[in-house]
Amino acid sequence: MKNPLIEVQNIVFGYNKEAVLKNVSFSIGEGQFIGIIGPNGGGKSTLLKVLLGLLNPWSGTVKVDGKPPPTNLMAYVPQVFASDKAFPITVLEVVLGGRLRYLSSWGIFQKEDIEIATQALTQVGLGSLQKQSFGTLSSGQAQRVLIARALSSQPKILLLDEPTSSTDLEAENALYDIMAQLKNKLTILMVTHNIARILDHVDQVLCVEGIVTKIPLEDICEHFSIGLYHEPPGGAHKKGKI
Ligand SMILES: Nc1ncnc2c1ncn2[C@@H]1O[C@H](COP(=O)(O)OP(=O)(O)OP(=O)(O)O)[C@@H](O)[C@H]1O
Ligand SMILES: [Mg+2]
Structure with a gap:
């Protein structure tokens, strides 16, 4: 090789x-x-x-x-463990976690970050769940959200x-x-x-x-x-x- x-x-x-x-x-x-x-x-x-x-x-x-x-x-999708059901974070916010490495010194997500995160969620078939609380998802859905988070960091x-x-x-x-x-x-x-x-x-x-x-x-x-x-x-x- x-x-x-x-x-x-x-x-x-x-x-x-x-x-x-x-x-x-x-x-x-x-x-x-x-x-x-x-x-x-x-x-x-x-x-x-x-x-x-x-x-x-x-x-x-x-x-x-x-x-x-x-x-x-590299991006990593860990095994999904039971999450805190009451933890107040939306699905989109979890996916935006993948954009943290691109965050400007102002610490504010840009329009492009939101677009990339939304696109990643659509790619895993969960575009409609953006605003849902992450803690309410099934474990299969939660795993797909974590895949979207990994993809939104645009890894190789x-x-x-x-x-x-x-x-x-x-x-x-x-x-x-x-x-x-x-x-x-x-x-x-x-x-x-x-x-x-x-x-x-x-x-x-x-x-x-x-x-x-x-x-x-x-x-x-x-x-x-x-x-x-x-x-x-x-x-x-x-x-x-x-
Ligand atoms: N943080 C840790 N401290 C001490 N031992 C550990 C730790 N993490 C894993 N091990 C041990 O290392 C070995 C390999 O664990 P690992 O989690 O890599 O296996 P795995 O192939 O992923 O298993 P599984 O199929 O159950 O996920 C096991 O004997 C495990 O007990
Ligand atoms: Mg293992």
């Missing part, structure tokens, strides 16, 4: 004495859509935080567009840590439709529990389990969607053969 956009070399990181990420290396080209899978506790969220520059590796290097993170090129790279439990099938379908639309416009790294659902869209799948393994697309098994990772992947269990 010529000049990868993200280059990770020999990363080792842990919170305590034991390493969570054990000598991780991979690279990602511009415009690629990467699916990230792996068992609970395997280190997926940790890896995203290292890429964002929120956690410093014990050893190894991360480069994003040739420089160490943090960088304005979108990192998405998908929740595994708080969304229903309809919300999940809406999420994957948005990702399919964004493909080729951005470089996307998406932690997902349902890799089979987006297999047609991803360029590469990384399995994070202490180490990071690249899994050939033809070896993705539908068992992976229910958390049953097995070695070696594929064989008689290849997609469509179970």
Whole structure:
């Protein structure tokens, strides 16, 4: 790969004495859509935080567009947790959070910021909810608002840590439709529990389990969607053969 956009070399990181990420290396080209899978506790969220520059590796290097993170090129959609229902902030105000990095020294959002935020909300199908209180949204809607916030920062790279439990099938379908639309416009790294659902869209799948393994697309098994990772992947269990 010529000049990868993200280059990770020999990363080792842990919170305590034991390493969570054990000598991780991979690279990602511009415009690629990467699916990230792996068992609970395997280190997926940790890896995203290292890429964002929120956690410093014990050893190894991360480069994003040739420089160490943090960088304005990236936007992050965290897992949605139960929010304070009474917290008085509207959906549009949450999305405008993505424009903070562009705020002038006057500290006032410009017309352009509002337009970009509104457009991002429309892009995720929630244009009509601008004035609604964020705390009243369903978890699937709240997640889409956080995607709109990320998009309104006009990133080159979108990192998405998908929740595994708080969304229903309809919300999940809406999420994957948005990702399919964004493909080729951005470089996307998406932690997902349902890799089979987006297999047609991803360029590469990384399995994070202490180490990071690249899994050939033809070896993705539908068992992976229910958390049953097995070695070696594929064989008689290849997609469509179970
Ligand atoms: N802040 C922290 N302090 C100490 N240990 C942590 C911290 N965050 C995560 N860990 C530990 O690091 C390991 C990897 O956690 P991580 O959240 O990256 O896994 P994950 O692959 O995202 O899991 P899940 O699928 O459940 O989201 C786990 O053993 C977890 O307990
Ligand atoms: Mg996680």
